[in-house]
Amino acid sequence: MLRNTGQEPAPDAPGDLRAIGAHPDHWYPVAWSREVKPGKTFATSFAGEPIVLVRPSAGSVFALEDRCAHRQVPLSKGVVNDCTVRCCYHGWSYDASGRCVDVPYLGKDKLPNGVRSYPCHEGNGLIFVWPGAGSPKAPPGTIGASADRAYKTRRFGKIVRCHYSFMHENLMDMNHQFLHRRTTGKVAPRYRGRRAGPDWFEVDFSFRRPDEKPPLGETVIVGSFRSASADSRDLMTVRTEYPYQTLRFWTAGDKPVLHVWLGYTPVDAAQRSNRTFILLSVRRPKIPGLLDVAWPVLAWFTNRVFAEDCAIVEMEQAAYDSQGGDWNQEVFPPIRELRKLLAANGRPPAHETS
Amino acid sequence: MLRNTGQEPAPDAPGDLRAIGAHPDHWYPVAWSREVKPGKTFATSFAGEPIVLVRPSAGSVFALEDRCAHRQVPLSKGVVNDCTVRCCYHGWSYDASGRCVDVPYLGKDKLPNGVRSYPCHEGNGLIFVWPGAGSPKAPPGTIGASADRAYKTRRFGKIVRCHYSFMHENLMDMNHQFLHRRTTGKVAPRYRGRRAGPDWFEVDFSFRRPDEKPPLGETVIVGSFRSASADSRDLMTVRTEYPYQTLRFWTAGDKPVLHVWLGYTPVDAAQRSNRTFILLSVRRPKIPGLLDVAWPVLAWFTNRVFAEDCAIVEMEQAAYDSQGGDWNQEVFPPIRELRKLLAANGRPPAHETS
Amino acid sequence: MLRNTGQEPAPDAPGDLRAIGAHPDHWYPVAWSREVKPGKTFATSFAGEPIVLVRPSAGSVFALEDRCAHRQVPLSKGVVNDCTVRCCYHGWSYDASGRCVDVPYLGKDKLPNGVRSYPCHEGNGLIFVWPGAGSPKAPPGTIGASADRAYKTRRFGKIVRCHYSFMHENLMDMNHQFLHRRTTGKVAPRYRGRRAGPDWFEVDFSFRRPDEKPPLGETVIVGSFRSASADSRDLMTVRTEYPYQTLRFWTAGDKPVLHVWLGYTPVDAAQRSNRTFILLSVRRPKIPGLLDVAWPVLAWFTNRVFAEDCAIVEMEQAAYDSQGGDWNQEVFPPIRELRKLLAANGRPPAHETS
Structure with missing residues (x-):
């Protein structure tokens, strides 16, 4: 009887490859452009981090941590107003930088900290985010032959x-x-x-x-x-x-x-x-x-x-x-x-x- | 980029509130009265402890640990006889105090230990148990306005x-x-x-x-x-x-x-x-x-x-x-x-x- | 209130019986004969070890570890050729002893190690394997009265x-x-x-x-x-x-x-x-x-x-x-x-x- 020799990794094997994470200091596609409608949110994620994409009725898509700073429920369940997203629960509101800009029952001088924002880029019919802590590189230009009319x-x-x-x-x-x-x-x-x-x-x-x-x-x-x-x-x-x-x-x-x-x-x-x-x-x-x-x-x-x-x-x-x-x-x-x-x-x- | 500051608990936070259990030294509702039919059992629980409610054809509802002392199967699958419940498997029988009162193939002098019983109270259309080890307080009296004909x-x-x-x-x-x-x-x-x-x-x-x-x-x-x-x-x-x-x-x-x-x-x-x-x-x-x-x-x-x-x-x-x-x-x-x-x-x- | 005394094991209890594995040095049935068609594979297991049964169009059923040595996908998804089974992915091929006998893109002199094989016996309408490391005993003879025309x-x-x-x-x-x-x-x-x-x-x-x-x-x-x-x-x-x-x-x-x-x-x-x-x-x-x-x-x-x-x-x-x-x-x-x-x-x- 033979033992499946796969049990012993090859001598030049890079440790356990399946335990190595995708490096976050890159631009990753997280949605098709068509999935994020004007005036709506879209829930996505990178490696377990929940991310909400927000497309205002006018203006560019932005990406925030998909959790209200208050009670951690998804902002993607909320409402888009102009260039902000309002949490569906107690109505806390955030702008594209993740800053909390309104709590309906709190003075503007007492606003709490906000949520994380992600660098966001739209192109080639895709929406990309930069999930890493490093400084974002230039986003992907034209991908493959998708812009070539031939x-x-x-x-x-x-x-x-x-x-x-x-x-x-x-x-x-x-x-x-x-x-x-x-x-x-x-x-x-x-x-x-x-x-x-x-x-x-x-x-x-x-x-x-x-x-x-x-x-x-x-x-x-x-x-x-x-x-x-x-x-x-x-x-x-x-x-x-x-x-x-x-x-x-x-x-x-x-x-x-x-x-x-x-x-x-x-x-x-x-x-x-x-x-x-x-x-x-x-x-x-x-x-x-x-x-x-x-x-x-x-x-x-x-x-x-x-x-x-x-x-x-x-x-x-x-x-x-x-x-x-x-x-x-x-x-x-x-x-x-x-x-x-x-x-x-x-x-x-x-x-x-x- | 901001980090969701919820990650750091507020200075006066009571530790992790979601890890704190409901204190068992209280009366907890575990069923609506209408769910427990005469001559029948009803399976419920408190914080993972399985509890069987038994309503004899005549007499008050009682509450036992919902596991036969013998092979740990739910007593709620059993049969109600007078003021006892008989396990569906080998027929061990328990009274309202949890005492084992019959094993069909064993002499009455050899009966094994029984199961835990819970103080039980019925009122306001609810059945309550007292899951704690402490001495039971008086059960809830009239709840809200449910007894008021207005x-x-x-x-x-x-x-x-x-x-x-x-x-x-x-x-x-x-x-x-x-x-x-x-x-x-x-x-x-x-x-x-x-x-x-x-x-x-x-x-x-x-x-x-x-x-x-x-x-x-x-x-x-x-x-x-x-x-x-x-x-x-x-x-x-x-x-x-x-x-x-x-x-x-x-x-x-x-x-x-x-x-x-x-x-x-x-x-x-x-x-x-x-x-x-x-x-x-x-x-x-x-x-x-x-x-x-x-x-x-x-x-x-x-x-x-x-x-x-x-x-x-x-x-x-x-x-x-x-x-x-x-x-x-x-x-x-x-x-x-x-x-x-x-x-x-x-x-x-x-x-x-x- | 009584505690279910089952919590304390009987003095002569054999430790935790449910943690004791079935001893692998026995013949275990893993399929009905009728489940393994000629020229086909059948996926089964013993205690978490995946096993593939292979019945060539002509010849006896054999049993292998149900994982290709290459990328660990089930051989039971593969194709039976004569007395070998070929993995569905890159086409590696194994004989009844588990030896790798062909990799389509590799010379016959470079063939990698194969997979584990199991002693296999068919009788009484059942297919048995011997999952243990010990030397196989004689397989079960006639079982019960299944061969008796009375x-x-x-x-x-x-x-x-x-x-x-x-x-x-x-x-x-x-x-x-x-x-x-x-x-x-x-x-x-x-x-x-x-x-x-x-x-x-x-x-x-x-x-x-x-x-x-x-x-x-x-x-x-x-x-x-x-x-x-x-x-x-x-x-x-x-x-x-x-x-x-x-x-x-x-x-x-x-x-x-x-x-x-x-x-x-x-x-x-x-x-x-x-x-x-x-x-x-x-x-x-x-x-x-x-x-x-x-x-x-x-x-x-x-x-x-x-x-x-x-x-x-x-x-x-x-x-x-x-x-x-x-x-x-x-x-x-x-x-x-x-x-x-x-x-x-x-x-x-x-x-x-x-």
Whole structure:
């Protein structure tokens, strides 16, 4: 009888990667712009910290700690007045900086302390906050190909019940095509090389279909380009640029036919769940309107692939939870390097308790 | 960026009020009389101690520990025979004092020890037990106006998932009218004074409606008196008389137009839920039958106000649970005093573990 | 007021019996044969260890640790190829010994370590595994009367949310007939004697019906034999032969009219639930086909008795969980001896942590 050797971590393993928090000194997406209506609040979170997004009827979205300083109930249950949010319980009111500006039964000279505010940025159809204590860097500029009219972009995602690191590893290890065998058919990935920097890492793959035709969903994305081009090469690059991830796919030329951007925002304090935000941009073929007609097929296809990925990473998290540690027995060198990168850029648990 | 200063307790804070247990040396309501049918048992509890109420076909209700001494299964699943309750499993039988009076397969000389019994009192449509080790005081006499034929009384309530102290604070801080804005319209409460004793504390309020008419539910309760009286004054007194609470409302004269009594009985061992029992008595207007006709409106109105209160106190408890402590930043002096009173009369956690 | 004296364990109590694990050095049933289809996997467990059963299209069932050595996801989600199972994620493949025999993107000379395999045996319509580290004993031969054509056998059972020891005690203490009063009518059991060995213990009972007729279900099982025989004696023997249990009932002669075999396999790591497997064999009466006609009545009757037993043992477990210990106040000497036997043959918690 053999013991699952995953019990003993590999010699170069970065401690317990699943115990390392996403580093808060970055801009994290916490909502789609469309979710925060004018004159309304929206409840979200970063790693267990409740955050309320407030969009005044006129003016920019702002982000506060989602707890009234008085009795700690969510401000997101409150009422937006001009550029303030009023708690639903005793009516305490806060401005965009978190300052308490009114308590209906107290003089203006006696106002109590307020709540924490978060730097907030809206762009690319997303609302970002900066949850860290460090001074905010410049917010993300244009993401992927979402602003390029040569592409059509789909925005989707959901809360996935796993640590963000499982998401990075899943996407970067293209050897997992067996998982999608019922959706994509038989695909043989081939590792082509890697490049690295202090906070980024990227891997190249090519693909071969041993004996089958690609499914309709894939044809919609890459088919027309591949056939039309002479210098066809089928290259995919998956890149982790901490804390985000991108996937680009080229069939020919410099412009990728597919450009995907992914953000993973921890939801709960233990970071055993993350909200995944995906911007998937597909290059428009030469025939006008073709991509729009095929869009529902592409949506179905990408939803299904994403659902298969979510199911498996949630099983990985469940195994971690029951085993009480990371028994991963990684054999693919790029993933071993990715794990080190995530560990080096994240926040170890010691930091959180000290 | 501001930090929510609720993190640091106020200098005169009574430790962690939500960790202080309801003192067991009092009479606590554990069921409505109508819930305990003749010849039947009823399962209830006090702070995690399971209690079975037994009403023999003839004779008074009695209260025992709801566990058979033998295999610890609930006696409330058993059978009532005369003035005993027989366990459903192996048929062990107990009398009103908790003594084991029969084991079908054992001689009467070999009977094992029994179970704990609780002093039990029935009155005002409620069944009370005395869960403490101290010698029982006289049980509550007539509660509020429920025995006065000049009033009509509604009995309602439910299990609320919060510490009993949130209930006391909610009712006594009338500045929370903003919470009920959709039910009661705009009401401006005004603090009028307070009085205190070692185990009681009461606060007076008056009310003003800046610009609106009262809703139908409120008119049913106070409307006809207010208009009919010359010495109108609209006074409300909220009183905590440990461990109960009352609310009285006068429009004129000595007799309140509204008299509410509330009992909060901890359900679970951590006391993070309580069963609230409410006796709401409304003075009958001069026109006979008017109150009876309006009763369904009043029931709808009071249910809705109570539901709004339950929702918010459960949010307070949820915040306490996730924050791991009481971050309350209280600014209203009467509530600060109420918190001290509840802490002083309750049972600190040290007592429970020693 | 009395305190439930169950709080203090009896002087000869075997520590906390509910903290003692089922000893893994035995053959435990983990599935019915019919649950594991050819070419398919089946997910089961022993005491929190996930186990996958694999039945190749041709060949014997085998049992592996239900986690891929790579990323710990269940192999039971994978694909059966010939005599191997392939993980659904990156396609790692294992044979019946747990050896990793293929990683699609790795040379055959670089294959990583595999997973644990379990000795596996199929017989009597059951699949057994040997979860212990000790050398496997001979697997169970013919169970009860299930292979005897003079009997008709029913196979049933379910996951019961309690420690296996509650199951043994429930069946062996026939004084619990009061529990089944609504199903079986009034039955007065009488203890007749006991016999013991190092890993077995058995108790005899006879029964008397004070004033009532037996229910239809019981008549189906024993009725025709009882009336036809001269040396009628109505003897029941309940036997624990670690870790299994049997119940035999004779009305006359050597061959029991009823022969029941029960296996209790711990499901979760804390062993607070078990999967109960029951083989209930009823001797065929002389009239051919009578038992087959009556079978649905017998199924209904035995299901109902079993459901009553499950409900009560789950209440015992719930009491244990809330009391944090075994407050059992046992007065029936055979059950006190049974408890000692289960403790002596089980695995104490110290063993598990060291």
